Amino acid sequence: MSDDAPLSTSFGDWQTAGFDAGACPVRNVLDRIGDKWTTLTLAALAARPRRFSELHRIMPDISKRMLTQTLRDLERDGLATRHVFPTKPPSVEYRLSPLGRSVLHPLAGLIGWAEQNFAAITEARRRYDTMRTGPPAEEEAT
Amino acid sequence: MSDDAPLSTSFGDWQTAGFDAGACPVRNVLDRIGDKWTTLTLAALAARPRRFSELHRIMPDISKRMLTQTLRDLERDGLATRHVFPTKPPSVEYRLSPLGRSVLHPLAGLIGWAEQNFAAITEARRRYDTMRTGPPAEEEAT
DNA sequence: CTTTAGGGTCTCAAATTAAGACTAGGTCTT
DNA sequence: AAGACCTAGTCTTAATTTGAGACCCTAAAG
Numbered sequence: 001m002s003d004d005a006p007l008s009t010s011f012g013d014w015q016t017a018g019f020d021a022g023a024c025p026v027r028n029v030l031d032r033i034g035d036k037w038t039t040l041t042l043a044a045l046a047a048r049p050r051r052f053s054e055l056h057r058i059m060p061d062i063s064k065r066m067l068t069q070t071l072r073d074l075e076r077d078g079l080a081t082r083h084v085f086p087t088k089p090p091s092v093e094y095r096l097s098p099l100g101r102s103v104l105h106p107l108a109g110l111i112g113w114a115e116q117n118f119a120a121i122t123e124a125r126r127r128y129d130t131m132r133t134g135p136p137a138e139e140e141a142t
Numbered sequence: 143m144s145d146d147a148p149l150s151t152s153f154g155d156w157q158t159a160g161f162d163a164g165a166c167p168v169r170n171v172l173d174r175i176g177d178k179w180t181t182l183t184l185a186a187l188a189a190r191p192r193r194f195s196e197l198h199r200i201m202p203d204i205s206k207r208m209l210t211q212t213l214r215d216l217e218r219d220g221l222a223t224r225h226v227f228p229t230k231p232p233s234v235e236y237r238l239s240p241l242g243r244s245v246l247h248p249l250a251g252l253i254g255w256a257e258q259n260f261a262a263i264t265e266a267r268r269r270y271d272t273m274r275t276g277p278p279a280e281e282e283a284t
Numbered sequence: 285c286t287t288t289a290g291g292g293t294c295t296c297a298a299a300t301t302a303a304g305a306c307t308a309g310g311t312c313t314t
Numbered sequence: 315a316a317g318a319c320c321t322a323g324t325c326t327t328a329a330t331t332t333g334a335g336a337c338c339c340t341a342a343a344g
Contacts, residue, residue, distance in 0.1 A: 012188075030252065033256070061333095063332075065332080089291080113171075114170075114171035117245075125220075128220075195322075207323090229321090232321065234323090
C-alpha cells in the first residue's frame with residue numbers, strides 16, 4: 001500500500017467523496033493533526049508520559065492557554081489521557097492512548113519526509129524570494 | 143524503518159535537537175503541511191494539474207485570498223509550479239512538482255490513518271462530550 | 285509573611301482567516 | 315454598441331484564533 005497508484009487512488013476517492021469538512025473524515029481528523037501544536041505535543045508525549053509543566057518546558061513558545069486546549073482536544077479525540085495525582089501541588093500527567101500511539105507511525109513518515117526534504121525546500125524558497133526581489137536586470141529582452 | 147523503536151527514536155532525536163521553529167526542519171515544514179488548506183490543495187492537485195477556479199470549485203469553503211496564498215506558498219516551497227496560459231480570459235494552471243508529488247506518499251499514510259480511525263475518534267468525542275454535559279443525575283449522593 | 289511550584293482560567297491585544305466587493309481585459313449577447 | 319460575464323487575483327473589512335501574561339488556589343519552604 002505504498003505504490004503510486006493506490007496513492008493517487010486514495011486521493012481520488014477522497015475528493016470524489018467531497019471535501020466538505022464534517023462529512024469528510026480526512027479533513028475532520030487532519031484539521032486537528034495539522035494543528036500548529038498538536039503534532040509537537042504528540043511528539044513530546046511519544047517517548048513517555050509528561051506533566052503539564054514539563055510539556056510547557058519542552059515547547060516554550062506555546063502559551064498555557066493553547067497547551068491546555070491542545071491537550072483537551074487530544075483527550076477529547078481519545079489520543080491522550082489525563083491523570084491527576086493529588087499530590088500537594090497537584091500534578092497532572094498526560095499520556096498517549098493506544099490510538100494516540102497509532103498515529104505516531106504515519107506521523108513519523110511525514111516527519112521523515114520533512115527532514116529529508118528540508119534542504120530542497122529551503123533552497124526553493126531562497127530561489128523564489130530571490131526571483132521576487134532580486135532580478136532587477138533580468139527580464140527577457142522584449 | 144517502520145517499527146516502534148525507530149519511531150520513538152526519531153521523535154526523541156527531534157526533541158533533543160530542540161523544538162525551536164526556524165531551527166527545526168520539522169516544525170518549519172510541518173507548519174506548512176499542517177496548514178489548514180495545504181493538504182487539501184495537495185490532494186486536489188494529486189490527480190492532475192488544475193486551474194485556479196477549478197481548485198476553488200473543489201474546495202468551495204476556501205476564500206480566494208487563502209487559495210491564492212496557499213498556492214503561492216506551495217510554489218515558493220517548490221511543491222507546485224504555476225503556468226500561465228495567455229488564453230482569452232487568461233487561465234493559470236497549477237501542477238505538483240516532483241518534490242510535491244513526493245510528499246503525497248507520507249501524506250497518504252496520514253490520510254489512511256484518518257480514514258481508519260475516524261470512527262474511533264468520533265466515538266471518543268461523543269463520549270467526552272457526553273461526560274461533560276451529560277451526567278446531570280450522576281453525582282455521588284452527598 | 286512572602287515566594288515558589290503546579291495546573292489552569294481569564295482578559296486583552298495581536299495576528300490570521302473568511303467574506304466578498306472590485307479590477308483588468310477580452311468575449312458574448314442583444 | 316452597451317452591457318453582462320469570464321478568469322485570476324487583489325483589497326478592505328469583519329470574525330475568529332492565538333499569544334502574552336495577570337490571576338486563582340493550595341501547601342511547603344524560607
